[in-house]
Amino acid sequence: MLANLAANSKVAKTLDDGIGKSHAACMGLVIDLPAIAANWNALAARAPGARAAAVVKADAYGLGADRVAPALYAAGARDFFVALASEGRAIRPLLPDDAQIFVLSGHMEGADLSGLIPVLNSPEQFFRDRALRPKGPFGIQLDSGMNRLGLEAGEWAAIRTEALAAGPALVMSHLACADEPDHPANAQQLAAFRVMTEGVTAPRSLAATGGILLGPEYHFDLVRPGIGLYGGQPYTDARPVVLLALPVIQMREVKPGESVGYGYAWVAQRVSRVATVAAGYADGLARALAREGGLKLWAGDIAVPVIGRISMDLITVDVTDLPDVPATLEVLNPRQGVDDLAALSGTIGYEILTSLGRRYERTWL
Numbered sequence: 001m002l003a004n005l006a007a008n009s010k011v012a013k014t015l016d017d018g019i020g021k022s023h024a025a026c027m028g029l030v031i032d033l034p035a036i037a038a039n040w041n042a043l044a045a046r047a048p049g050a051r052a053a054a055v056v057k058a059d060a061y062g063l064g065a066d067r068v069a070p071a072l073y074a075a076g077a078r079d080f081f082v083a084l085a086s087e088g089r090a091i092r093p094l095l096p097d098d099a100q101i102f103v104l105s106g107h108m109e110g111a112d113l114s115g116l117i118p119v120l121n122s123p124e125q126f127f128r129d130r131a132l133r134p135k136g137p138f139g140i141q142l143d144s145g146m147n148r149l150g151l152e153a154g155e156w157a158a159i160r161t162e163a164l165a166a167g168p169a170l171v172m173s174h175l176a177c178a179d180e181p182d183h184p185a186n187a188q189q190l191a192a193f194r195v196m197t198e199g200v201t202a203p204r205s206l207a208a209t210g211g212i213l214l215g216p217e218y219h220f221d222l223v224r225p226g227i228g229l230y231g232g233q234p235y236t237d238a239r240p241v242v243l244l245a246l247p248v249i250q251m252r253e254v255k256p257g258e259s260v261g262y263g264y265a266w267v268a269q270r271v272s273r274v275a276t277v278a279a280g281y282a283d284g285l286a287r288a289l290a291r292e293g294g295l296k297l298w299a300g301d302i303a304v305p306v307i308g309r310i311s312m313d314l315i316t317v318d319v320t321d322l323p324d325v326p327a328t329l330e331v332l333n334p335r336q337g338v339d340d341l342a343a344l345s346g347t348i349g350y351e352i353l354t355s356l357g358r359r360y361e362r363t364w365l
C-alpha cells in the first residue's frame, strides 16, 4: 500500500551523498549499502589480527540479505553467518564459491546443508553430521556460559579428540553481555573459552559486535559483527544505514476540542494541521512508540510530534508548526536512529530493524 513513488532523481541525489549527509526527500525504506560496507571495514579495522565475517541472519537484520551479502562480499567479507539452513540456501547462489556460509542452528534433522557449513551445537548434532556428511565442512559451537547454544565443557571433552581430528572450519562461542563492557561475565566467558580451546589449531571465534569493542583479547581468529554493520548499538561510531520516509496521504485542519484517531486519544488545544502518513504497527512501527507521546517524525531538520494512537496502516502527525509540509515525513534518518525508536518502545535496535515491514518501497543505494 505504500506508493511506489520514489522519484529517481531524488534517490540518485541520495546515492551521491549517502544518507548520512543527504536531506533529499526519499520515499519508503532506503538502505545505504556503501554505509554497511564502510561499517564492516571499520569494525574489521578494530580487530586487525582477525578475519572479519558478516552476520546476515534474519534477512540481514531485515535489510535484505540478497543485497547486503553480495555487497559485503564485494567489500572483502568471505565468511557469512545465518541462523537457518534455508537462509543460507537463499544467499548461496548469490556468493562466489570462496564465500563460507555458516549456519548457527547447526545440523537439524532433515536439513539440506549443501554448500553450507553447519556450526554443530551438541553431541547429537555432531554425530548426526558426521554420519550424514562425513567429508562435509563443519564448525563447532561451545557454551562458555550463556547456556543457549553449544557444547558444554563435559560434552566437548567427550568428543574433542574426534572432532578436532575431523578438522573443523571453526570453533566458536558467543558472549552474553558484550554490550556491557564492565559486566564480569565477559572475562569469565573469555577464560572459559580459552580453557576449552587450549591447543586447538582450528580458527577460533568469540566476538560479535560487542566483543570486537571489548578489545584484542576477545578477537581470536575471526570476528562476527552483525548489528554494528547495520548502524545499531553498541557500535556508536557506525555510519547510519537506513532512512525511512513515510508518504503523506492526507492533510486536514482540526479545531480546538476536536480529536484525532482511535480512542479520541489526542485532543487539539489550538487550530491544528494534521498529516496522515502511510505506515503503522503492521509495518513494524509499534503502538508502544507513541505511548508516552515521544515519537517524532522529521521534515528535513524539523521534528514534528506524532499525535494520537498508531494504527495498523496509518500514523497522524501534528504539522501545525511546519512552514511547508513535504511529500514525506521521516521516521528513521541520521537524527533519529533505530536505537532512538527502541528507547521509546522499550526494546533494542535489533528488534526495530528486524521488525521493519515488508510493505515499504525499498531502495538499496
Ligand SMILES: *Cc1c(COP(=O)(O)O)cnc(C)c1O
Residues within 6 Å of the ligand: 055, 057, 104, 173, 174, 207, 208, 209, 210, 224, 225, 226, 227, 228
Ligand atoms: C547474532 C549473532 C552474532 C552477531 O551479533 P551482533 O550483536 O549483532 O553483532 C554473532 N554470533 C552469533 C552466534 C549470533 O547469534
